[in-house]
Structures are given as structure tokens and as C-alpha cells.
Amino acid sequence: MLDSIINLDKQLLVFLNNLGNEQWDPFWLAVTNQFHWSPLFLLVFFLIIKSFGWKRGGFMILSMIILVAFSDQFTNLIKDTVQRLRPNNDPEIKDLLRTLINPQSYSFMSGHATTSTFFTVYVTLLLKGKYKYIYLLLFFPAIFAYSRLYLGVHFPIDIFVGITIGTIFANLYFTLYKKIDKVSFA
Known part of the structure; x- marks a missing residue:
């Protein structure tokens, strides 16, 4: 069963890629570079400081x-434990892919998908009552994660696992934040 899931996973990647x-x-190479998202991060920091002030916003x-x-x-712990080869290094499919970069680290799970989802869902939860269109931020991890398939x-x-783990962690982290925030800023 696991072999058939992994085989389907490879076939879907080859198709999408x-x-x-x-x-x-060039567009997808720019999208996958975290530095190019700096204006979004600065906007998020600005919205947080604007919404919660310097002390509370700085804590956030x-x-x-x-x-x-x-x-x-x-x-990194998961990647080093699972040690799944990246598609660009997988001898079964590497010649079937269009690869524009050649990272050598392990593949499972995507750090781009996990961290961008974790960050964005957490920010969305923090700011959902403050800004009507804050949910548009969720396009960031979707586009960012797709760039990894494209490349x-x-x-x-x-x-998928990265987005799932990022969402779970964001909700847990937000719950923890609310408990700390009640005590610290009450």
C-alpha cells in the first residue's frame, strides 16, 4: 500500500512539474526565494504593531x-529521521523532471510548506478580527509551496504533510499564545 502511494506521489509530481x-x-525561482517575500513580512509586522501597539506587538x-x-x-529533525531523497536526486524520476535548482538535503517534509503555513495561519489567527481581508495571506503558503513542486x-x-503540520502547529501555538497573553497583558 505504501509503495503504491509513493508511486502515485512520484507520478503526480512528474505531471505537475x-x-x-x-x-x-524566473517567476517560480523568485517565488521560492524567501528574501523576495520580505515586503509581505514587513507588512505583517506593521499590521501587528498597528493593531496591538509596540509592547504587545513586539511580544507577538x-x-x-x-x-x-x-x-x-x-x-530538519523529520527530514533527517525519514531521509527521503528529493525528487531531483531520486534516480527513478530525476530525468523526467524539469529541475532548476539542485538541493542535496532530504525531501520529507517540506520546510517551505511547513514554516510558511505555520507563520501565515498564526498571523491570520492573530489578526482575523482586525482586518477584513487578512485571509488573503493564505495565498502565500499555497504559492510558496507550489513553487517547490514546480522546481x-x-x-x-x-x-501536503508540511501544510497539515504547519496548520496544526499554528493552531496549537495560537492557543498557547492566548494563554500567555492573558497572563502577561491582563
Whole structure:
């Protein structure tokens, strides 16, 4: 059963990856680069400070920095434990993919999908009562995660599990934040 799921995962990646073309390659290379999302992060920080003030907002931003560090380390722990080859290194399918970058680390689970989802869902939960269109932020992890399929460096299961774990962690982290916030800023 697991073998058939992994086989379907590979087939789906080959299909999705081969939808790409050279015209779109620069766009997806830019999307996958975290630095290019800096204006979004600055906007989020601005909205948090505007909504909650410097003291409380600063605490929230500090909690986001901890969130990103935790997510990154958790993802690396999973990758090093599972040790699934990235698609661009998988001898079974690497010649069937359009790969534009060639990372050598392990694939499962996607750090891009996990951390971007964790961050964005957490921010959305923090700001949902303050801004009507805050849910539009959720396009960020979806686009960011898809870039990893387009580039041939993650399998769909890596992305799906990353988004799922990121969503679960964001909700748990938000629940913890609310408990700490009640005590600290009451």
C-alpha cells in the first residue's frame, strides 16, 4: 500500500512539474526565494504593531521569530529521521523532471510548506478580527509551496504533510499564545 502511494506521489509530481515552461521559470525561482517575500513580512509586522501597539506587538513578533526557528528545526529533525531523497536526486524520476535548482538535503517534509503555513495561519489567527481581508495571506503558503513542486525539489506528499503540520502547529501555538497573553497583558 505504501509503495503504491509513493508511486502515485512520484507520478503526480512528474505531471505537475512538467506543466512548467521556460517562460515561467524566473517567476517560480523568485517565488521560492524567501528574501523576495520580505515586503509581505514587513507588512505583517506593521499590521501587528498597528493593531496591538509596540509592547504587545513586539511580544507577538518575538513569538513569530521563535515560531520560525522551532518550525525550521522540527522540519530538519523529520527530514533527517525519514531521509527521503528529493525528487531531483531520486534516480527513478530525476530525468523526467524539469529541475532548476539542485538541493542535496532530504525531501520529507517540506520546510517551505511547513514554516510558511505555520507563520501565515498564526498571523491570520492573530489578526482575523482586525482586518477584513487578512485571509488573503493564505495565498502565500499555497504559492510558496507550489513553487517547490514546480522546481522539482519536493513531492506532493512533502507539501501536503508540511501544510497539515504547519496548520496544526499554528493552531496549537495560537492557543498557547492566548494563554500567555492573558497572563502577561491582563
